[in-house]
Amino acid sequence: xxxxxxxxxxFLGVISCGRTAEVVHPEIAxxxxxxxxxxxxxxxxxxxxxxxxxxxxxxxxxxGRADRxxxxxxxxxxxxxxxRARIDLTRTQACFTELHVAVTLxxxxxxxxxxxxxxxxxxxxxxxxxxxxxxxxxNTIGGFYIEYRLQRALIKLQESYRDAGWLEAKISAPTAxxxxxxxxxxxxxxxxxxxxRIAAIRARGxxxxxxxxxxxxxxxxxxxxxxxAAIRNGIERARRKLDRxxxxxxxxxxxxxxxxxxxxLETSP
Numbered sequence: 001x002x003x004x005x006x007x008x009x010x011f012l013g014v015i016s017c018g019r020t021a022e023v024v025h026p027e028i029a030x031x032x033x034x035x036x037x038x039x040x041x042x043x044x045x046x047x048x049x050x051x052x053x054x055x056x057x058x059x060x061x062x063x064g065r066a067d068r069x070x071x072x073x074x075x076x077x078x079x080x081x082x083x084r085a086r087i088d089l090t091r092t093q094a095c096f097t098e099l100h101v102a103v104t105l106x107x108x109x110x111x112x113x114x115x116x117x118x119x120x121x122x123x124x125x126x127x128x129x130x131x132x133x134x135x136x137x138x139n140t141i142g143g144f145y146i147e148y149r150l151q152r153a154l155i156k157l158q159e160s161y162r163d164a165g166w167l168e169a170k171i172s173a174p175t176a177x178x179x180x181x182x183x184x185x186x187x188x189x190x191x192x193x194x195x196x197r198i199a200a201i202r203a204r205g206x207x208x209x210x211x212x213x214x215x216x217x218x219x220x221x222x223x224x225x226x227x228x229a230a231i232r233n234g235i236e237r238a239r240r241k242l243d244r245x246x247x248x249x250x251x252x253x254x255x256x257x258x259x260x261x262x263x264x265l266e267t268s269p
Contacts, residue, residue, distance in 0.1 A: 037061050038096025044103035049077065050087065053101050061097045070101070079134070081108040081144045083178065111145055112183035120192035122161060130157040131188075145184050150174055154188065161192060163228035167252065167259075168193035196226045199258035205265035206244070214238040214246055214263045226259050235263065 037056050040047075047054045050073045056066065070087045077085035084106035092098045116127055131153040132140040139150045154171045161169035172189040179185070200222050203211035218234035220227065231248065238246050244266050251260040 032095040034093045034097050035060055036096050037099050038094065040099045040101060042101045042103065045105055050101055050103060056099060061099070066099065077105065078146055079138060079144060081110060082106055083109045083145055083184070107182050109145065109178060109182050109184050111139070111141055111143055111186060113185045114141060115185070115187050116190055117187055118190035118192055120166065120190065122164060122166070122192065126160070127157060130160060145176060145186065147176070165195040165197070165226040166192045167196050167226070194257050196252070196257050196259050198222050198224050198226055199253070199256070199260050201261040203263040203265065205267055210242055210265055213242060214265060217241065218263065231261065238263070
């Protein structure tokens, strides 16, 4: 009974379009309507390469949604090495709107070299770890290149530089060179600036025992390189241990290249 009704509706769809020789897509049990996507035609790649577009068959033709899906599909192609992949959508109208997906893959690229253009002493391996993405498949040597993910990672790397004492570090936008043999060379300019040391560290407020506990938790000596992460972690441990608020204040001397730290404890827990 269900199959018979489906066939009947499909037949009505054929008649309503005035094309007795045309077969309406059997998966779309509705009369002809140019508001609905009939079939998605993919050229330049396999349908499995753009699955999110292929499943639009039978849905209402929403141009904005289709464009967004195409952008995501192109990003997915970039993530598997087709750095210059492009997707163009066009439409033709028959019984339904036919969606044509033209995929231009271009060559497949992998990263052959990543050069950090700097002479600072930040650990080289730590730089590479900071920009690596997608379980070691993106923005790493031998992996694929995705520019926006690299730029996002470089913001975090710049923060790591500043946490390690290079308070004025600036990392510029990377440049990528694509060779005809499918190799990508990436250059990342870094202006680290001077590295700052701790000149002094003091604790103020509460009692002597509480102040000593805070300094013990921070555990950094004058003359050591500034370590923002270690200092913040020490302050947090001190807050939990003493069950009272501890405020950290810093004074930076650009000319001397040093930082003075002061931990201020609330007077009562």
